[in-house]
Amino acid sequence: MDKKKSSDPIAGEVETRRSPDRAGEGDRRRGKFRDFRRAYPGFVFTLGLALAAILAVDAWLVFKRVRYNSELSDLRSSMTSAERQRSDLIVEEEENKLQIAIELAKRQAKFDKKLHLNVAVDSARMYLTRDGALLREMPVQFGPERPAEENSSAPPVAIPRGERTVADIGEGRITLDGGTVILASDAGKSANDSTPIPPGALRIAREDMEAIKPNLSAGMKVYFY
Structure with a gap:
């Protein structure tokens, strides 16, 4: 007597996807993470190392930030009230000077009728412009800034502004x-x-360098903002 075919569409789909000799393996779509780990041990190991490295970097950054805040608090606690007030005024004044220099550079670059270079630090782009017309746009990379260190003879270096x-x-x-x-x-x-x-330096593609060099001359303005 012939067996009746199952009326279950899902069961029928599973039967059509597997050969009779593999019917006992089950549906791989329902496998657990343990099965995935056994199937791809190298991938899981690499993923674990990457995750551990990210966590280690995050922990190091948190440690440095906590240490910096602690040193800053100790330094301020050793100051008198007048010294703390003077320090705050100096920091605020320097920040205002930097902001004024950036805004002034933007304004001068916008209205400069002569050929000049603009360097947008935040967007990492350099522009060759004249009288508001964009002649060439270039991506630019920046070297690291080097702060002043008490035990180092190297002078501090920063990306210029203005x-x-x-x-x-x-x-x-x-x-x-x-x-x-x-x-x-x-x-x-x-x-x-x-x-x-190098610290404080900029780098552009050689193709861009060769393209703009014929238009450059000593004394040309370069605006950093």
């Missing part, structure tokens, strides 16, 4: 007044260049 001028144009580099240097990347694109950038 107005600078081109002091010298050499092979693969543009030097600004104050010592800031714009370098050309040896890679095809600056984003693909993983070599370290």
Whole structure:
């Protein structure tokens, strides 16, 4: 006597997806994480290492922040009331000076009728413009800033803000007044260049460097904002 076929559509679908000799394996879609770990041990191990590294970096950053806040609190507690007030005024004054320099650079760059370079630090872009017309846009990379350290003889270095001028144009580099240097990347694109950038320096693609060099001259304005 022939067996009747199951009227269950789900069961029928499972039967059509599996051969008779594999029917006892069950549906893989219902497997647990343990089965996945056994099937892909290398992937799970790598994922675990990446997660551990991320947690370690987060813990280190939290530790540094707590330590910095603790040192700052100890320093302020050792000051007199007059010294704390004077310190706060100095910090506020420096912040105001920086903001004024940035806004002034934006305004000057907008109305400068001569050929000049604009460097938008926040968006990491450099622009060759003249009289409000954009002639070339370039991605730019920045070297790390180096704060002043008590036990180090190296001077502090920061990305400039405000107005600078081109002091010298050499092979693969543009030097600004104050010592800031714009370098050309040896890679095809600056984003693909993983070599370290000197503190306080800038780097653009060599293609962009070669394209703008004929238009540059000593004394040209460069606005950082």
